[in-house]
Amino acid sequence: MEAATTLEVVSGSKLQVGEANHADAEQPQASLGQRVGSLTHQLLPSVEENPKIWLPRALRQTYIRKVGETVNLLIPFQGKPKPRATWTHNGCALDTSRVSVRNGEQDSILFIREAQRADSGHYQLSVKLGGLEATATIDILVIERPGPPQSIKLVDVWGSNATLEWTPPQDTGNTTLLGYTVQKADTKSGLWFTVLEQYHRNSCIVSNLIVGNSYAFRVFAENQCGLSETAPVTADLAHIQKAATVYKTKGFAQRDFSEAPKFTQPLADCTTITGYDTQLFCCVRAFPRPKIIWLKNKMDIQGNPKYRALSHLGICSLEIRKPGPFDGGIYTCKAVNALGEASVDCRVDVKTPN
Numbered sequence: 001m002e003a004a005t006t007l008e009v010v011s012g013s014k015l016q017v018g019e020a021n022h023a024d025a026e027q028p029q030a031s032l033g034q035r036v037g038s039l040t041h042q043l044l045p046s047v048e049e050n051p052k053i054w055l056p057r058a059l060r061q062t063y064i065r066k067v068g069e070t071v072n073l074l075i076p077f078q079g080k081p082k083p084r085a086t087w088t089h090n091g092c093a094l095d096t097s098r099v100s101v102r103n104g105e106q107d108s109i110l111f112i113r114e115a116q117r118a119d120s121g122h123y124q125l126s127v128k129l130g131g132l133e134a135t136a137t138i139d140i141l142v143i144e145r146p147g148p149p150q151s152i153k154l155v156d157v158w159g160s161n162a163t164l165e166w167t168p169p170q171d172t173g174n175t176t177l178l179g180y181t182v183q184k185a186d187t188k189s190g191l192w193f194t195v196l197e198q199y200h201r202n203s204c205i206v207s208n209l210i211v212g213n214s215y216a217f218r219v220f221a222e223n224q225c226g227l228s229e230t231a232p233v234t235a236d237l238a239h240i241q242k243a244a245t246v247y248k249t250k251g252f253a254q255r256d257f258s259e260a261p262k263f264t265q266p267l268a269d270c271t272t273i274t275g276y277d278t279q280l281f282c283c284v285r286a287f288p289r290p291k292i293i294w295l296k297n298k299m300d301i302q303g304n305p306k307y308r309a310l311s312h313l314g315i316c317s318l319e320i321r322k323p324g325p326f327d328g329g330i331y332t333c334k335a336v337n338a339l340g341e342a343s344v345d346c347r348v349d350v351k352t353p354n
Contacts, residue, residue: 051079051127053136064175066225067144071112075125075136078106083129090121115142117174146221147171148228149180154236155203160211162238165203169221169228181220181227182206186213187237198222209240260340261286264314267333267346272323274352280318282333282344290335294318297329323350 054076065071077085085108087094087101094101098119100111108127112119123138147169155163164182179198184206185191195206209215215238218231265283272278284290292311294301301307306327308319316333328350334343 047080047130047132049078049080051077051083051129051132051134053077053125053127053134055136055138059138062139062141064141064143064224065115067116067142068114071110071115071119071140073110073138074107075110075138076107077125077127077134079127079129079134081129083127086126086128088124088126091124115140117142117144120174141175143175143223143225144173145225146173146177146223146228148230149219149221149232152217152219152232152234154217154234154238157238157240159243160207160209160240162206162209162215162217163203164206164217164219164234166219166232168202172221173223173225175223175225178222178224181222183218183220183231184209184215185217186210186215188213192218209238211240211242214239257287258339259285259287261290261335261337261342263333263335263342263344266344267331269347271349271351272320274324274350275322278320278323278348280320280331280333280346280348282316284314284316284333284335284342286314286335286337286339288337290337290341292316293334293336295332295334298332320348323348325350325352 056075059073059075063071063073077083082105085103087099087108087110089095089099098112098116100113102109102111108125110123110125120140120142123140125136125138127134149169150167152164152166155165157163166180168177179200180196180202181194182196182199182204183192183194185193196204206215206217216234217238218233220227220231222228261284263282263284265281267280267282270278270280284292292309294307294309302309306321308321310317310319316335318331318333320327328348330345331348332343332345334341
């Protein structure tokens, strides 16, 4: 009885097994299978170069993109003949409506036109050749700006300081927060000024507020993409009031400066020449201010036009205008007040030039 069998192999060619006689049919089936496997192995392509993936250094750590940016990854590989390259996302097949793949002779390109947060995850490239396989995993993280803190509260105001508290945002933008930015604005100008940047706690104290101003505060959340688009503002204003100042005067005993006249610098004897003006000086200390009386040979000379008497800040002076031979003698300065009196004398000699 004649029989023919056709077997399909990986290469797509067909292997014909010729007619078999009754003697061959009586042989064990295992020998027929061995012959078919031997022929099939001869028809498979031989592996000239093992498959291997050359993953770029920049993709060996998490690859971060912002929402809306393009993802374009080119991954080189090797293998001869051309290996079969496939991609998976978190262990599942790719969503071809969002992700495009192009496989070349020695590379594979993964392309996402506008990345979304759902595109984050583990992407695995598998390169197969015969029974050999090489794989590489790429972590992609798609991030965006965080949401604003949920609320902010003015807890306390004292002196020129204000205490604030707030709650973290519900959405961190698919990444960790770098911190918070705290700003203040006074009601007079309405301008916002930053007082803290990348602050990590959920409460803070704002200091050095100006007395007499009222302030509002707001807080932004911040991540790698930047600050949140909006920020909550405190419902209450911080009024920095001027503290009431109470001045207390210390009692002190009134000092009595009253003093009887006392000469601190006496008159000095002098000799002058006829016709040359001469001045006499002395210093006196007294309170109340004393009355100054000038005497010549114990005779009062007040009002005499030949003499000019001055007294200022305790310095007493007497000018003798163009003295003559009869202007010599004993001159006395007397100081008198309610507490007493004092006096000093000097001798003045007038000589005629030869």
